[in-house]
Amino acid sequence: MNIKTNTAALVRKAKSNFYYAFLFLPKQKREAIYAAYAFSRHTDDLVDEAESPEKAAENLEGWRAELQACYCGAPTHPIAISLQNTLKDFSIPMSHFSHLIDGVEMDLTKRRYDSFDDLYDYCYRVASVIGLICIDIFGYKNIQTREYAVNLGLALQLTNIIRDVATDARKGRIYLPNEDLVRFGYTEAELLAESYNGAFVDLMTFQYKRAREYYINAWGLLPIEDRKTLFSAEIMGNIYYLLLQEAERARFNVFSKPIRIGNFRKFGIAATIWARSLLLR
Numbered sequence: 700m701n702i703k704t705n706t707a708a709l710v711r712k713a714k715s716n717f718y719y720a721f722l723f724l725p726k727q728k729r730e731a732i733y734a735a736y737a738f739s740r741h742t743d744d745l746v747d748e749a750e751s752p753e754k755a756a757e758n759l760e761g762w763r764a765e766l767q768a769c770y771c772g773a774p775t776h777p778i779a780i781s782l783q784n785t786l787k788d789f790s791i792p793m794s795h796f797s798h799l800i801d802g803v804e805m806d807l808t809k810r811r812y813d814s815f816d817d818l819y820d821y822c823y824r825v826a827s828v829i830g831l832i833c834i835d836i837f838g839y840k841n842i843q844t845r846e847y848a849v850n851l852g853l854a855l856q857l858t859n860i861i862r863d864v865a866t867d868a869r870k871g872r873i874y875l876p877n878e879d880l881v882r883f884g885y886t887e888a889e890l891l892a893e894s895y896n897g898a899f900v901d902l903m904t905f906q907y908k909r910a911r912e913y914y915i916n917a918w919g920l921l922p923i924e925d926r927k928t929l930f931s932a933e934i935m936g937n938i939y940y941l942l943l944q945e946a947e948r949a950r951f952n953v954f955s956k957p958i959r960i961g962n963f964r965k966f967g968i969a970a971t972i973w974a975r976s977l978l979l980r
Contacts, residue, residue: 827853
């Protein structure tokens with residue numbers, strides 16, 4: 700089994716927006732990112748594809764053991780083996796992957812969030828830590844870049860929540876804070892019934908503005924000296940920001956039509972930002 704090909708194929712199969720951000724990376728970094736992404740994707744699948752919450756919890760317990768083996772043992776799963784090979788070349792704290800598993804595990808017990816503060820913790824675990832993993836692979840000089848990664852991860856996850864609000868609700872998961880539903884007079888029952896009305900548009904406009912603020916924060920935090928090595932992060936940010944803008948243009952009508960960006964546009968963004976990075980010193 701060719702593990703490197705396997706993890707790259709997983710990224711392509713997922714048709715991820717991230718895939719286009721990785722295309723122009725040097726081979727060693729690209730393979731490392733594929734390994735980290737495959738670990739993240741598989742962690743999600745262990746919960747989403749499990750036949751019961753009990754089985755999902757069992758899956759995650761076994762996955763934690765595989766993670767431990769990546770750092771001080773002999774993993775047996777192809778994705779974990781690929782990650783261990785990556786760790787020979789890149790220093791990534793095990794705590795990042797542990798936090799990721801913790802975040803995914805939250806979906807087993809927490810399907811509602813009272814406040815944005817509660818949601819922030821979830822978003823940090825499932826998204827910001829992935830940003831921190833990525834910059835450890837991309838490389839950076841300025842410690843401020845860590846805050847850039849955290850804010851960009853939050854922006855991307857909040858964009859996902861806006862895009863997927865309908866599909867998540869169909870799974871019984873609501874990531875919109877209850878305090879926001881109350882503020883705009885839109886009920887959980889209406890969301891589960893996929894009621895598209897003025898209150899929903901107002902609610903989602905508020906979510907849109909919050910996500911946009913995190914993009915702005917991230918862009919302001921990226922140090923000049925790290926822009927060249929972090930072009931992939933910039934590609935991710937720009938693709939997801941375009942996705943956020945598409946949601947706003949559609950007036951957040953996610954119930955009737957999925958919010959998507961064509962592959963040609965994604966590639967165009969990736970190629971443009973990569974070419975621009977070549978001019979940086």
